[in-house]
Amino acid sequence: xxxxxxxxxxxxxxxxxxxxxxxxxxxxxxxxxxxxxxxxxxxxxxxxxxxxxxxxxxxxxxxxxxxxxxxxxxxxxxxxxxxxxxxxxxxxxxxxxx
Amino acid sequence: xxxxxxxxxxxxxxxxxxxxxxxxxxxxxxxxxxxxxxxxxxxxxxxxxxxxxxxxxxxxxxxxxxxxxxxxxxxxxxxxxxxxxxxxxxxxxxxxxxxxxxxxxxxxxxxxxxxxxxxxxxxxxxxxxxxxxxxxxxxxxxxxxxxxxxxxxxxxxxxxxxxxxxxxxxxxxxxxxxxxxxxxxxxxxxxxxxxxxxxxxxxxxxxxxxxxxxxxxxxxxxxxxxxxxxxxxxxxxxxxxxxxxxxxxxxxxxxxxxxxxxxxxxxxxxxxxxxxxxxxxxxxxxxxxxxxxxxxxxxxxxxxxxxxxxxxxxxxxxxxxxxxxxxxxxxxxxxxxxxxxxxxxxxxxxxxxxx
Numbered sequence: 001x002x003x004x005x006x007x008x009x010x011x012x013x014x015x016x017x018x019x020x021x022x023x024x025x026x027x028x029x030x031x032x033x034x035x036x037x038x039x040x041x042x043x044x045x046x047x048x049x050x051x052x053x054x055x056x057x058x059x060x061x062x063x064x065x066x067x068x069x070x071x072x073x074x075x076x077x078x079x080x081x082x083x084x085x086x087x088x089x090x091x092x093x094x095x096x097x098x
Numbered sequence: 099x100x101x102x103x104x105x106x107x108x109x110x111x112x113x114x115x116x117x118x119x120x121x122x123x124x125x126x127x128x129x130x131x132x133x134x135x136x137x138x139x140x141x142x143x144x145x146x147x148x149x150x151x152x153x154x155x156x157x158x159x160x161x162x163x164x165x166x167x168x169x170x171x172x173x174x175x176x177x178x179x180x181x182x183x184x185x186x187x188x189x190x191x192x193x194x195x196x197x198x199x200x201x202x203x204x205x206x207x208x209x210x211x212x213x214x215x216x217x218x219x220x221x222x223x224x225x226x227x228x229x230x231x232x233x234x235x236x237x238x239x240x241x242x243x244x245x246x247x248x249x250x251x252x253x254x255x256x257x258x259x260x261x262x263x264x265x266x267x268x269x270x271x272x273x274x275x276x277x278x279x280x281x282x283x284x285x286x287x288x289x290x291x292x293x294x295x296x297x298x299x300x301x302x303x304x305x306x307x308x309x310x311x312x313x314x315x316x317x318x319x320x321x322x323x324x325x326x327x328x329x330x331x332x333x334x335x336x337x338x339x340x341x342x343x344x345x346x347x348x349x350x351x352x353x354x355x356x357x358x359x360x361x362x363x364x365x366x367x368x369x370x371x372x373x374x375x376x377x378x379x380x381x382x383x384x385x386x387x388x389x390x391x392x393x394x395x396x397x398x399x400x401x402x403x404x405x406x407x408x409x410x411x412x413x414x415x416x417x418x419x420x421x422x423x424x425x426x427x428x429x430x431x432x433x434x435x436x437x438x439x440x441x442x443x444x445x446x447x448x449x450x451x452x453x
Contacts, residue, residue, distance in 0.1 A: 030236045049262075051223060054186045058227055075190060 012067070012095060018088045024059045025084070028052050038085040053078060060091065068095055124154065126171065127427045128200040128209035131159035132178040133216020135414050138164050141215065144420025145170055151421075153428045156209060159196045175199040178216075181413065185219030189227055197221055201228035204406040211407035211427035213398070215415040221408065222259055222401055229406040232436070234443045236264070238403030239271045239342065240410065241278050242349055243396045244333050247387055250283035252333035257399060258346035265308040268292075268339055269317045270443055274402040275337040276319045277442035281433040282400070282426070283336075291325035291335035293344060299324065305341065313339075318445045327351075356391055394419040397426030402439055407431050 012020070018038060026033040029046060042048040048056075057073045064071045071094065081087050129145050131138045138159060145155045146168045156171040157164060164172060175196040179188035189198055197216055201224040203209035214221045218240075226238060240259045243251035255275035260267060272290045279288040292310055294302035299310050301324060313321040322335050327348060330338060340348065363384070367377035389395055393412055398419070401408040407430045411423045 030234065047264075051186050051226065054190055054223075055227060058190070075187065 012064075014088065014092055017091050017095070018084070020063065021056070021060065021084060021087050021091065024056055024063070025052075028055045028059070036084060038083070038088060040084045041082060042084070043082075053081070056087075064091070064095070071095070122210050123428070123432045125208065125210035125431075126154040126156040127424050127431075128158055128173070128203040128212045129155050129420070129424060130196045130200050130212070130214035130216050130221075131157040131164055131172075132175070132196040133214040133221070133413075134411065134420075135215075136416060137215065140415065140417045141420050142167055142170075143417035144415075145424065147417060147421040148424035148428075151425070153424055155424055156203070158200045158203070173199055173203065179220040179224075181217050183217060183220065185217060185223040186227075188217065188220045189223040195220075195224075197224040198228060201225050201406070201408075204408075205229050210431040211409065213409040213411060213420070213423045213427050215411035215413055215420065215423075218258070218410055218413075221410050225401055225404040225406065225408040229404045229408070232403055232405055232440045232443060234270075235274075235403040235439075236267050236270060238401050239267075239274065240345075240399050241275055241402050242399040244330055244338065244352070245391050246332040247390055250285065251396070252330075252335060253279045253282075253288075253337045254330075254345055254349060255337065255339055255402065256342040256345045257349050258342045259401070260342040262343075263305065263341040265305060265312050268305070268309040268341065269312050270403070272313060272317060272319050272321075272337065272339045273442040273445075274439050275339060277438040278400060278402055278435065279336045281430060281435040281438050285336050287320055288336035289322045289334075290319045290337040290339060291322050291333070293330075293338055293340035293348070294324040294326065296326065297324050309339070318442065353393070360388065360391075395422060398423040400426075400430070400435075403443075405436060407435055 022033050022036045025036055025046065029048060029052060036046065040046055042053060057078065061072055077090065081090060129141065131141045134141060142157065142164055145157055149155050149170055156173055157167055158173045158175050160176060161172050161174055175194055177192040177195040179192050179195045179197050192198065197214055197220050200212040200214060204212050205228050222238065231238060237260050239256035241253050241255040242257040244254050245251055253275050255271045276288040276290055279285045290313065292306060292313060294306045310324065313319065325333065325335060325338060331352065367373050394416060398409045398411040401410060407427050409423045409427045411419055
């Protein structure tokens with residue numbers, strides 16, 4: 001998102017980050033959001049494969065890039081994200097550091 | 099923007115457009131000029147032939163590598179996702195690759211369709227991540243033709259996109275395969291069969307049995323029951339459904355078998371004077387049949403379930419195959435394949451669970 005078109009928005013709290021990830025995942029996996037909790041494992045509970053995770057990453061970067069210029073999820077960090085909680089923690093940390 | 103959904107895709111951009119919208123049909127087909135064993139020379143030649151025959155094409159790739167493009171439009175792309183690269187990582191890391199740029203042209207309404215003979219997985223990933231999935235589609239699938247001499251081919255789906263499937267996915271493959279058979283081959287009410295190890299509904303693994311029940315229960319397709327592998331050539335059903343692992347194994351087994359038969363025939367023809375004389379009588383009758391079986395003439399495989407037309411050509415595609423693939427891509431835009439797919443899945447959409 002070009003800096004000159006970036007608009008300042010209120011920071012997301014942890015719950016909002018979780019809801020964003022949950023809703024994106026539900027859309028990608030064509031499942032009900034109520035089935036996704038912070039403790040859900042991507043592979044074991046949600047059957048999300050590597051392609052689904054990259055869909056999630058790209059969607060988050062697009063969504064959060066509007067709030068934080070240059071927001072990006074590093075590819076090297078992807079393999080450490082095993083659960084929804086891992087993803088929420090990661091994004092919260094990234095937003096806080098940005 | 100929801101993950102996987104893009105409102106600016108070819109279908110989204112044409113929301114409300116009637117089937118065969120001429121405005122979209124006049125957009126060029128985006129051709130990955132860098133993908134395939136014979137790229138870029140054979141790709142450019144195939145594009146030139148298609149353009150000479152009235153189909154608008156734009157080449158996507160490194161301009162300096164393309165040579166004489168005979169006046170065809172070129173969209174620069176500095177990177178290439180190689181055949182050996184991980185598809186999803188390739189799309190993610192090479193944002194200026196010819197494949198990604200092709201998919202973006204379709205997404206942004208600058209191209210009507212995309213064609214590539216490059217990395218199949220990366221082609222799928224590019225289409226999925228840039229064009230997005232159609233609403234309600236759990237996973238896109240690959241449809242390929244199964245030859246039926248003297249008539250339109252049958253359709254095998256999924257030919258390799260998804261190694262692990264759920265019954266909900268197979269039901270959607272059936273719906274999309276039927277819509278594709280209608281759009282591509284003009285079949286009015288395609289029959290759909292489920293590939294299994296026996297004709298009886300009780301035969302097959304748990305996935306097949308569960309899918310059989312779902313299709314028999316009414317999934318918006320004309321379900322004709324199970325079919326065994328030995329009955330695929332020719333297939334009585336217009337569409338044959340299976341998971342991507344089985345489909346890919348099946349497809350390659352069929353291709354290998356046909357190639358074996360052809361090679362054996364030519365070996366026999368060359369045996370002695372008598373067989374050579376016989377071949378002169380037989381070949382004029384056999385060659386047209388061989389042409390129907392030749393993958394170069396089928397127009398490629400189709401990715402079903404993304405918000406745009408995406409043709410996947412064989413990696414060894416020559417100019418002839420590319421020319422045919424471009425024509426097929428254009429024809430499917432005119433036939434509003436994407437609209438038909440969206441309608442087919444939407445008709446029975448009950449938010450199928452991914453697990």
